[in-house]
Amino acid sequence: MESIIKSLDSHYCNSLTSYSRRKTIPVKIGDVIIGGDNPIVVQSMTTVDTMDTQGSVDQCIRMIQSGCELIRITAPSIKEAENLRNIKAELRKLGYITPLVADIHFTPNAAEVAAGIVEKVRINPGNYADKKKFEVIEYTDASYQDELERIRERFLPLIKICKENGTAMRIGTNHGSLSDRIMSRYGDTPLGMVESALEFLRICADENYHEIVISMKSSNTQVMVQAYRLLVQKLDEGGFKPYPLHLGVTEAGEAEDGRIKSAVGIGTLLEDGLGDTVRVSLTEDPEFEAPVAKSLIDRYTQRSSHAVISEITDYPINPFEYTKRKSQEVFNFGDHNVPRVITDISRIDRITEKEMKAVGHFYLPELDKWKMNDQGCDFVYSGINPIPFMLPNGMKEIQNVSVWVHLKDQKNKYPLFSLDEYKAFQNFHSELNFLEITDGQIEEAIEVVQDRKDTVLILKTENTHAMPALRRAFVKLIQADCRIPVTVKVSYPDQAADQTMLYAATDVGGLLVDGLGDGIMLSLEKEGFHTRENVTEQIKLHNSVGFGVLQAARTRMSKTEYISCPSCGRTLFDLQETTAMIRKRTDHLKGVKIGIMGCIVNGPGEMADADYGYVGSGKGKITLYKGKEVVKRSVPSEKAVDELINIIREDGMWIEQESI
Structure with missing residues (x-):
């Protein structure tokens, strides 16, 4: 060390x-x-x-x-x-x-x-x-x-x-x-x-x-x-x-x-x-x-x-060890809280309970109640299109301050400000306000929010060198000892889903692995005009990617993780088919890591980060692990998934899957 x-x-x-x-x-x-x-x-x-x-x-x-x-x-x-x-x-x-x-x-x-x-x-x-x-x-x-x-x-x-x-x-x-x-x-x-x-x-x-x-x-x-x-x-x-x-x-x-x-x-x-x-x-x-x-x-x-970013001469972050940036707790952001997911639904007017499925919240009319899956977002941003029905307890709504200011009941909705709006405003929400800025406004924002205990920054950039530009803003926050929580916002023009996944994972994930960021938001602001169905699909993608980036960066484990090798000539079973079979049976186990390895080369060592392991040990034979320890050897492949589930159950990590 x-x-x-x-x-x-x-x-x-x-x-x-x-x-x-x-x-x-x-x-x-x-x-x-x-x-x-x-x-x-x-x-x-x-x-x-x-x-x-x-x-x-x-x-x-x-x-x-x-x-x-x-x-x-x-x-x-x-x-x-x-x-x-x-x-x-x-x-x-x-x-x-x-x-x-x-x-x-x-x-x-x-x-x-x-x-x-x-x-x-x-x-x-x-x-x-x-x-x-x-x-x-x-x-x-x-x-x-x-x-x-x-x-x-x-x-x-x-x-x-x-x-x-x-x-x-x-x-x-x-x-x-x-x-x-x-x-x-x-x-x-x-x-x-x-x-x-x-x-x-x-x-x-x-x-x-x-x-x-x-x-x-x-x-x-x-x-x-x-x-x-x-x-x-x-x-x-x-x-x-x-x-x-x-x-x-x-x-x-x-x-x-x-x-x-x-x-x-x-x-x-x-x-x-x-x-x-x-x-x-x-x-x-x-x-x-x-x-x-x-x-x-x-x-x-x-x-x-790319546009010039001011140099970092005194880097306050250890690039060789993970340390989360110190931030104060504001509502459920910052400090010890996991990073939050804000999903942008502002492009849908007259939203109904049906569209909320895209953000992981499901309304059951026959029971008149809501259920949430492992990708139920924490906040939705509705912009100037407020949601006309009562939201489930697990989700909150953010509105533009121009809409929020006219609400009769402002307590359960939260305002989002531009920097000029924030500086001119007086009657803030008592618990939680959002201030959206660009990386170029960070120094002015620090002066405004330095002593506030009720505000979360929404930080974005227009620089094509996005991650370093955002990182530079975080460095300024650290150097000023400004501990306001920060949600990173990214937005991309119309593009393939794969590109959205890769770009967001790079731009936000690169910050998270260094302990920078208390939330993620993928915005629709650069999207073109689409049908209602297309916008809903885009929202679903953004919501899913948000949770995926947090999990991949090891900052919020919200779903089962599969550490599966890409297969090679050594593999002793069909990895794609087996991974799909195991996922079908176990993907409701939040935060559990399961290693699926085709042979002993990718066995206990390569899945060192897994809680449980499924490793090919011979034709039609599987060895099952708990951590790095062998629990069962030479299990017939047709019984191996059931045996894996039994091990998880015996370990107290199994829960029954609920239907939604």
């Missing part, structure tokens, strides 16, 4: 306010170059059994056609490594020259074979020369050095082969598969992740081998972001070459959740100019991953022309 605190004297990126990509050394992988001045590269990984040559070739072609520029294929043993030659030959015969990467776990001999065939090998320093037994080992400095010498001997043959063949390497640390040696000395920390890679990098440097890309992956976005930042700082501090970075969030999951979680981690780093190649890991067919990665990357092609 001390070494992390010391490193605050250094920066982890070129600038916290001006978009500038970190300059790295170029690493050649076939005809693709990662790093240097080259564009960020999109990559993905096959899911077909590596011994199925034709199936692998067909899938590679689909991936290439979807925009994949680098393809990774698992090689769990020598026979799969050898078959990479056949896959590569077939692709080249068909005119496809996309470089191939061998993915290696536990098997150095397979890595050595693959390094003579493909353009790049990926090794995991946590299991390349170690077998994980979850043991705590007491090391002296001498005994620890002996371990490093053992690793050196095991690793040197691969370096030699890579140098002889011009083969590149990725040293890919995974949070969940740190070796017992690293865990014993550094713990389950970003520093441990970084040191795991540095052990191998020092050996490469001694051998003058530098065709290296590095990754620091985790399914926990806070840990992932902190580890990459710390890696950059430690590379600079240790005099290493500025190696390119491969960005990714492990086991992100599927559909909306997987996209949002990936964007919170990857997008946060891209905002600060970190990252030279991206892989989005979804529990979906791999050809769906490249377009998501490209959508994230494409935001930065013209980013350097």
Whole structure:
């Protein structure tokens, strides 16, 4: 911990306010170059059994056609490594020259074979020369050095082969598969992740081998972001070459959740100019991953022309550890409260109970009562279109002050002001008022609200470099010791749902992982004119994304989280089908984290953040975990979901699902 605190004297990126990509050394992988001045590269990984040559070739072609520029294929043993030659030959015969990467776990001999065939090998320093037994080992400095010498001997043959063949390497640390040696000395920390890679990098440097890309992956976005930042700082501090970075969030999951979680981690780093190649890991067919990665990357092609943001010379935030910004409690915002979700419904006039389903609240007329699901928003913003019926207790309404001021009963509605309106107003709500400002108005707003105990800021920006512009405003609040709660508001023009998910997750999630923000609001103000049905669908999307971003940033757990790997040739069951089956039975369990892993490589280590685990251990056999501990082995797959539910039930975490 001390070494992390010391490193605050250094920066982890070129600038916290001006978009500038970190300059790295170029690493050649076939005809693709990662790093240097080259564009960020999109990559993905096959899911077909590596011994199925034709199936692998067909899938590679689909991936290439979807925009994949680098393809990774698992090689769990020598026979799969050898078959990479056949896959590569077939692709080249068909005119496809996309470089191939061998993915290696536990098997150095397979890595050595693959390094003579493909353009790049990926090794995991946590299991390349170690077998994980979850043991705590007491090391002296001498005994620890002996371990490093053992690793050196095991690793040197691969370096030699890579140098002889011009083969590149990725040293890919995974949070969940740190070796017992690293865990014993550094713990389950970003520093441990970084040191795991540095052990191998020092050996490469001694051998003058530098065709290296590095990754620091985790399914926990806070840990992932902190580890990459710390890696950059430690590379600079240790005099290493500025190696390119491969960005990714492990086991992100599927559909909306997987996209949002990936964007919170990857997008946060891209905002600060970190990252030279991206892989989005979804529990979906791999050809769906490249377009998501490209959508994230494409935001930065013209980013350097953004409006100027004043520099941060004294950064009051520790970028390597999560600490929530200190804020006072106002109503249910700030201090110890979880971040709140405000959903904008202002584009619907004469709203009815029916439309409230879009924000997670359901009116049951036969019972004359409301029910709420796990995405029931905290507040709705109605603007100048007030809601004409009584709202459920779990939700409050925000109105423009021009409407609110004419209410007979102002107590249960809350006003929203512009800065000019706020400065001129006298009779505020006694408990809760909202002041909407841009980042450029932050200093004037601080003067107005510094001593107020009844106001929440709604902070937005028009700067295309949105996250850093908003972060700059937060820094001014911290430096002024202004502890007013802040809800971050973002708005996007008409665009695909995927883009809305990715952009909001980056712009707001990047703040949340640093402890900045007491709420989120996706606004309709930049939307075009739509039918009532289309607006309702957009509201539903915004509401869902709001909760998804908070969960992905680890700041509010409102629904079941699935830490599911993206599948590969090692997988022992249909991950997509199994994940869907488990989700159907368990997605009403708020805040429970379930890991769904296709094989032991992605087993207890990779799902380190999960409460319960479902791991393939053989054909038709499943091993079930509670945390990192095995509860049941070799469970027939047809009974495994029921057995998983029984474990959750016995643990007191099960609740019956209610119908709405």
